[in-house]
Amino acid sequence: MTAFALIDGNCFYCSCERVFNPSLKGKPLIVLSNNDGCAISRTDEAKAMGIAMGAPWFQIKHLESRGLVGLSANFPLYGDMSERMMRIIGRFAPVQEVYSIDECFLDLSGMTQDLTQYGQQIRHQVFRDSGIPTCVGIGPTKTLAKLANHMAKKQKQWNGVCDLTALTRQDLAQAMHSIKVTEVWGVGKKISRQLNELGIVTALDLARLNPETARRKFSILLGKTIQELRGTPRIAFETDMEPKKQIISSRSFGFPVTGMSQLAEAISAFTTIACRKLRQQGSMASGISVFIRTSLFRPGRQYSASHLVYLNSPSSDTIAHTKAALSALQKIFRPGFNYAKAGVMLFDIEDSLIIQQALFPVEPEHEKREKLMSMLDAINRQFGKDTLKIAATGLHPNDNWFMRQERKTQGYTTNWNELMVVRA
């Protein structure tokens, strides 16, 4: 029988912060989104104070007087901790699928030992070697492994590891009866509301729905989800990191932005980030789209627009994409608005090698640009982000449009100037 495990870090961002600042243990702690906007990770203590996922900081800031700690997100640190955690977990099975920054699947099919014990071993090892607490869910399909993980997190009796493959049919049904349908992987707010109207309230109810009916009434996806809930794997295990098909870089601004020049700097910076990611995965893109918009939350006249531009040939050249992006910006910019957010999206992404070998002859100019870009990447890797950049991004972004991060912790593992210093 197949068996998959889903391992995820408990309130991952908060746990990363606690690794480097143990005094945060036991305290209500949240990590905030960019611009210190809203809560994106919460410890149990913070949840107990009634703080919801996504709660705006300005609405809950007053809880600081009751001991709440709010920290700005430190994404480089979390990315680095994630890599460590994934490496440790990866040693426990021949194949691993890294699903997000804080969770991964293992294929445990064919293993003969007690899987609950094995799950505890994984938790123990990860905690010892990285300091991150985790929960483990095990099931015959990925959807059931997710469900098991949810139970391991919410129901104390599992002690952090829930193995649904070890349950009798009856116990499994009872377990699924205890889970609301909206907690099932792939069932969001909208679908669960529609399901509720049909009297389908729990995961068990959904598992009993005819997959063919569900496919016709809702979508292919829901049909697959039901089959997975019944124990038939329908969602593939993906071990290779697939290259991204679109790459987005966008930000809300720390302050309202009105001028074309500031927007242009921001768009250039976003393009720089997106193109770096593009080159990292060895791809080229032939389309770039730019969007700008005012705040959704402020009263008054709003403006939102986007424009897509195609290059003459696929490219990973920051300069070519920046030119295209700025021409798109020219088309959609309207004066007289307070812009709150902007971003770029790269489209039509393909493998560099295939493009060069099969589709487009390499022009000498093109080759020079490519060397320039790899040099730029190498310098920035060695001497730090933004050591070398194109002038359009502006020299002092922080003064103009860049986001606020007033409560950020150190780059304990990612910045030479901020390494953790342990005094003897």
Add this chain to the structure above:
DNA sequence: TCTGGGGTCCTAGGACCC
């Protein structure tokens, strides 16, 4: 005053072709 960012997949509908 202050409400994240980065993805994937599916579907419906239009354009176009035969």
Add this chain to the structure above:
DNA sequence: TCTGGGGTCCTAGGACCC
């Protein structure tokens, strides 16, 4: 005057995920 039907491709938008 009559004014089909099926297929493909593309795009925008929706739903979902973390």
